[in-house]
Amino acid sequence: MKEADYKELKKGGMMRQREAGHFSVRLHVVGGQMTTGQLCAIREAADRFGKGTVHLTTRQGMEIPSVPTESLASLKEFLSDSGVGVGVCGPTVRTVTACQGCRICPSGAIDSPALADAVDREFYGKPVPHKFKVGISGCANNCMKAEENDIGIKGWIGPAWNKEGCTFCGVCEAVCPTKIVKVSEDDGRVSVDLAGCIGCGDCIEACPTGAMEEETRGCQIFAGGKFGRVPSLGKRILGVLRSGEEAIAAIRAAVDFFRIHGKPRERFGDTLRRTGFEALENHMTERMGKSA
Ligand code: SF4
Numbered sequence: 001m002k003e004a005d006y007k008e009l010k011k012g013g014m015m016r017q018r019e020a021g022h023f024s025v026r027l028h029v030v031g032g033q034m035t036t037g038q039l040c041a042i043r044e045a046a047d048r049f050g051k052g053t054v055h056l057t058t059r060q061g062m063e064i065p066s067v068p069t070e071s072l073a074s075l076k077e078f079l080s081d082s083g084v085g086v087g088v089c090g091p092t093v094r095t096v097t098a099c100q101g102c103r104i105c106p107s108g109a110i111d112s113p114a115l116a117d118a119v120d121r122e123f124y125g126k127p128v129p130h131k132f133k134v135g136i137s138g139c140a141n142n143c144m145k146a147e148e149n150d151i152g153i154k155g156w157i158g159p160a161w162n163k164e165g166c167t168f169c170g171v172c173e174a175v176c177p178t179k180i181v182k183v184s185e186d187d188g189r190v191s192v193d194l195a196g197c198i199g200c201g202d203c204i205e206a207c208p209t210g211a212m213e214e215e216t217r218g219c220q221i222f223a224g225g226k227f228g229r230v231p232s233l234g235k236r237i238l239g240v241l242r243s244g245e246e247a248i249a250a251i252r253a254a255v256d257f258f259r260i261h262g263k264p265r266e267r268f269g270d271t272l273r274r275t276g277f278e279a280l281e282n283h284m285t286e287r288m289g290k291s292a
């Protein structure tokens with residue numbers, strides 16, 4: 001097989017293995033969700049076309065290793081008939097990762113799988129200058145490590161203090177993990193330095209009287225993170241996004257920015273270090289019609 005053919009196969013999620021004439025076939029998994037029907041089909045595919053094993057990847061994906069070259073076409077057809085997509089590689093928007101979100105997890109602020117589906121529908125496999133990963137955490141606990149992604153989303157529950165009903169018990173100050181709540185009975189006030197708030201909502205949940213109220217629920221967005229050889233954490237951009245639609249509009253604007261300013265084989269974070277994060281925020285603000 002020619003090198004060009006290997007490259008073409010890789011783009012379609014079929015990775016050449018060390019063992020000559022064999023491939024590890026990447027599957028299309030969205031936000032870590034699979035139906036039992038898909039899992040049964042994958043098991044059968046691994047038995048029939050591979051060596052009876054499946055590899056779980058670090059990004060909630062699955063691969064069927066040890067598939068001989070001559071079985072690739074039949075495997076693809078079998079998977080497609082069974083409702084299982086084949087993954088992508090190369091300079092494209094990759095599989096989106098997500099936690100279980102607010103429909104399952106009691107801590108969840110947003111519906112991470114629903115947002116992952118929406119991201120996947122619009123962006124999966126679309127061309128960009130280099131690989132582009134999106135990860136979605138449903139709350140500030142950040143199980144999906146939002147900052148390690150080119151675009152990371154993290155659920156947000158933000159507080160506002162209401163003097164009515166406050167007994168100055170000090171619970172909100174005690175539970176705040178970032179120590180930005182200050183209770184002063186002498187001054188008759190509770191202050192929250194929102195610049196340092198991580199949107200965990202703990203002060204709201206812990207307040208015994210309801211005086212610490214939920215003011216904002218939505219998500220935060222981080223740009224330019226990556227792992228690999230030279231890891232770097234994404235930086236928080238824009239304010240709180242209030243809906244899934246707003247989050248999708250933000251990702252659309254970020255992808256658009258990357259297409260305009262990114263160089264081939266340059267990760268999004270490196271593009272942003274060249275252009276400045278402010279340029280991205282300005283672009284997104286303009287595209288989304290939103291204040292940064
Ligand atoms: S990030 Fe939050 S919502 Fe998602 S699984 Fe973790 S604790 Fe639950």
Ligand code: SF4
Binds near residue numbers: 167169172173190209
């Ligand atoms: S926990 Fe509630 S009642 Fe207690 S000081 Fe904070 S806002 Fe006031």
Ligand code: SF4
Binds near residue numbers: 159
């Ligand atoms: S939401 Fe979390 S970080 Fe923000 S003030 Fe409340 S406890 Fe502190």
